[in-house]
Amino acid sequence: MAGRVTISDIAKAAGVSKTTISRYLNGNYGYMSAETRARIEEIIKKYNYVPNSIARTLKSKKSGMIGVIVNTLRYQVGAQTVTGINDICTKNGYGTIVHCTNGDRRAEETAVQLCLNQQVEGFIIIPCENSVAPYLEICERGIPVVICTRRLDDWPYGCVYVRHDELIQKMLLHLKEQGFEKVRFLLDVHDFHKEAMAGFFSAASAELFGMSREESIRWVGRESPAVCEALDALLHEYPGQSKAVMAVNTHTLFLTLRELERRRIRIPHELGVCGYDVIGWSELVYPGISAIRQPMDRMGIIAAEKMMESLREQRPTQGACALEGSLFFRNSTNLKAL
């Protein structure tokens, strides 16, 4: 029956008013005799009383909850970010309400509304689209927002992101140095920041390989067939030129490697391969797959810490934090050593 004890029961048992109990609960000991305080403490222990946080929230508008809105938890990127967020929030006495948007702007809108309605005290969002308007609106209500894994233009508040532009640029430079003549980027339509990634890649490939965006980018989904088709096409294009493919996330990289293995394509002779890999398996696949790794758990941790800070100091979130990713060059793009 622990859950049924209310502040009135405690007040009665302690022989004081609800007001005094409430003050005790909120740590306002200043206005309280030591005896009263001790008595209340004892009674609360005895009755195993836990204040009802819903009632508290209704009155105070503070729920102790953070709204976390991500694309999906299905893949490591989102899951690890949320893990980091969860750890920090829990440590600070906050709970999280997690919603997945699957990249759908309307689902994101709904998720925000639901969280708002639950009186969340802050939002950590991996956004679907580029417009900052909806997030600014939240901030205007006085609710802090941290944007995660992206850097949005015109976003004056806190955000954490990875320098994908640099990572992609460096990977392409490496491919160029290794003597590759054409590159292609396999993008996932469901990805967090497909557009931004496409932009980085096409810019770098235009500069280094003289390729147009139409040449260098292909959109594939989470499903195998699209990846297979894209690879089939690439293998037949640019005859006589050395080509490389880059996969935008771990899953796409997996599908790519599986298809190349099925076709017995020799890597890197017939096709160079590289991509993002959060997990590390690419290291173990023959002949060793060159990969970009992003520190997803740190991203969540830093985002949540920014949120905690903002809540503590009662101000909007602030500061853009750029995280470094890591590059691993392995034999899958090593044309020169052969």
Add this chain to the structure above:
Amino acid sequence: MAGRVTISDIAKAAGVSKTTISRYLNGNYGYMSAETRARIEEIIKKYNYVPNSIARTLKSKKSGMIGVIVNTLRYQVGAQTVTGINDICTKNGYGTIVHCTNGDRRAEETAVQLCLNQQVEGFIIIPCENSVAPYLEICERGIPVVICTRRLDDWPYGCVYVRHDELIQKMLLHLKEQGFEKVRFLLDVHDFHKEAMAGFFSAASAELFGMSREESIRWVGRESPAVCEALDALLHEYPGQSKAVMAVNTHTLFLTLRELERRRIRIPHELGVCGYDVIGWSELVYPGISAIRQPMDRMGIIAAEKMMESLREQRPTQGACALEGSLFFRNSTNLKAL
């Protein structure tokens, strides 16, 4: 200002009482003239009114939230399960409050309390330990619970689990048939059901390989060194006999393969390798790694569906659902073909 409109504002604007608005909100149209209903609908649209769910929860004790308690989201097993749960809950208009326990019973206890305090309407739990007592207590309060990825003894309510006993048994049978003479299981101390898994493995290896539990089981963590030591030891044991190692989860399998690659151990000649792999990368690692795959997303989906059913019909959850995993025999355990 959308969030600030209350039921009183709407009542005033519509020229009716709060009672009537409330009835409208809860779909009790039976006691309402068509005109009134239409007017209210219009006003609500106009003001963009959304009822405050905290106030609703306080009064009705129904929060529209499900408490989800898992070990961790860091690895695919938990993350995919939660993805499935999230999808189903969202589809049915429920939100989720996710807590990670990291396998700590006290953290689990705290998480349950926090959820209870948020008036969650049900729990989906991947439990830390074997005792059902704490979960039965929740049920006695009338709050439905689904236990996930485990089958607990004496648990009379709903649960979803994978038949690990069968999967492990079949894998060991396969190893036996392939001529392996000794087997060893690398277990993760942080795993969901380490004890149960250890039990299955030691039972099967006692029967098939005549090994004691002490011989067949090793506890390793999520960190590399413990795995390396365990492998080093195994490679020096049983000289002249063919040995195989099995990894309890994807991450442990990864660490195992990385270490074997570093040591240039020939698989399966010097050591047979198999393990759990939720992602599928093991297929791509030379010479093709035998693996067990469990349908984690389905697990979450089924668990959540059981919960929705129970909520709809206002009864405890029911039924144990055993999911089939899949076995993939590849060259890493193929001693005979060589």
Add this chain to the structure above:
DNA sequence: CTGAAAGCGCTTACAG
């Protein structure tokens, strides 16, 4: 078909 009133379990001016 509709509404006044009490109450869910807290917090917080206000008064003493």
Add this chain to the structure above:
DNA sequence: CTGAAAGCGCTTACAG
């Protein structure tokens, strides 16, 4: 140092 009272935004007997 302490408490009575109002109120957060809803729901729900009860009465008409």
